[in-house]
Amino acid sequence: MAQNKLLFHLSDIHFGLEDKSALAWVEREIAERRPDAVAITGDLTMRARPPEFAAAEKWIHALSVPVTVEPGNHDLPGYHLPSRYLDPLGRFEAFREVVEKRIELPGLALVPLNTNVPAQPRLNWSKGWVSDRALSDCLRQIDALPEGTMALVTVHHPLRETGTQGTALTRNGEKALAALAQRPVLAVLSGHVHDAFDIMEKTEHGPVRMIGAGTLSQRIRSTPPSFNELTWDGATLHVTVRNLENIDTPDMMIDDVPEDAMPPREAGEPVAPVGRVPRTDPPVH
Template identity: 30%
Template sequence: MTLLLQISDPHFGTEQPRVVAALSRLIETMPPDLVIVSGDITQRARKRQFAAARAFFDTLGATPALVVPGNHDIPLFNVFARCFQPYANHQRAFGAELEPSFESRDVMVLGVNTTRPYRHKDGEVSMQQVKRVSARLESATARQLRIVVTHQPVAVTRAQDEDNLLHGRERAVPRWARAGADLIVGGHIHLPYVLPLHDTFANLPRRLWAVQAGTALSSRTRGSIGNSVNVIRYCVDASDAAGRRVVVERWDYADTGDRFEQRAKHDLALDGATQAAAVTSAG
């Protein structure tokens, strides 16, 4: 089994020490094979905020982390830096690659930089990015779980969030589906949910799921939605007719226990299986 941890929107600079400590304990008890960070690592893209984020991820030791920037990781008030060096602090902390990838025998994870310095908070995916990701997806093996990581969502559950949708999603999602994508994971709106994109977008050739994460560490929580992360479990069973199975768990921070606890579990059908996602609540 492969275990992936999705952390989104930690917004270092507004992180809560108790929540940071609780997340560290969760990682210690359930070590992931990869940590996926879907943007907004910092609150205002400042050096000290990136340094705090880097220090946290350094505690993971040898565990790899795939990190893509969010709109908050581009300077807002420093106009010169936003125009001419928008990713300087991000790259200083996490390396030059803004669209990292990770590949193992069982998973292919592809990062997409959907931020644009000329936009305030909106994200965009270009045709060049769509084609690049599609080509990588088409090279995946039959056993691999294929994940695309964006910051802004490709689908939302509420009308008031439609302004936050990723620009270019209408061409990206069908193309990535045809290329074999299984999951598109993101953040941005601090709202965790799982959506069947094959029900949202017309005529997708395969099952494709949107997996959104809330804010992992920030005090900037949304309404009654607290801090949360996603745990993605994937296994390949050659003896099973379905073959591949992915489970997405939502783990929420609980003040009472000062820990992250599993609150929801989504068992997702892949590759044209007829069953819908079975969603159960825990706790």
């Protein structure tokens, strides 16, 4: 029997507006539980400012476990357009070795898929876009895995195209999911919406499981700060949404990816939960 794997799935820490108590709690959990890997699915920073990246670098390098980080839309320079176009990940330099890092464990691998582009032909650049190059690189890495290895694909934006063409969350998300459905992919891990979810997304080639993590920042949406604890026994991937308020996992999960994924923008705006959205069906494991 395969040895159990323990993974922590974190997202949307937003250094600059991080929840310090929640972050200290997660750091203690990592030190005590020693997960096999930690996946951070984007938005490490609030405004991609150097002090925020310095805080993120210090925190990540203090963790003595394997870490992989996906960039999020908040991590790309928003105001200095030359940097955004020419070197969008340049501010990750101090810990570039963990950005989009593939982590291989016996029988299980974390494989990155970048959902950010420097610019796109719509006004809201915060939304996701899977480029052909990013998808090809992800598929190549999955195809190169040892036989029998299952993949967890790490992204920032959920691979969902909802609403009209102008309000779609992630362009080419359906294309990416259809390609991943043809490969040994356990699930796609994402962030961005600041609430946890665990849903099966239909594609023309079969379903793909999408797992979203909540936030560890002050920018909460409908649930308190949290992270996902994933356990894999070689047959079943189980998700527990860990939080300091001891709310059960089903009550921490939203039923679907919201079309409007924006939480309150600033610390001064109301951030208290406005009512958790309970699932109407049990999570799929």
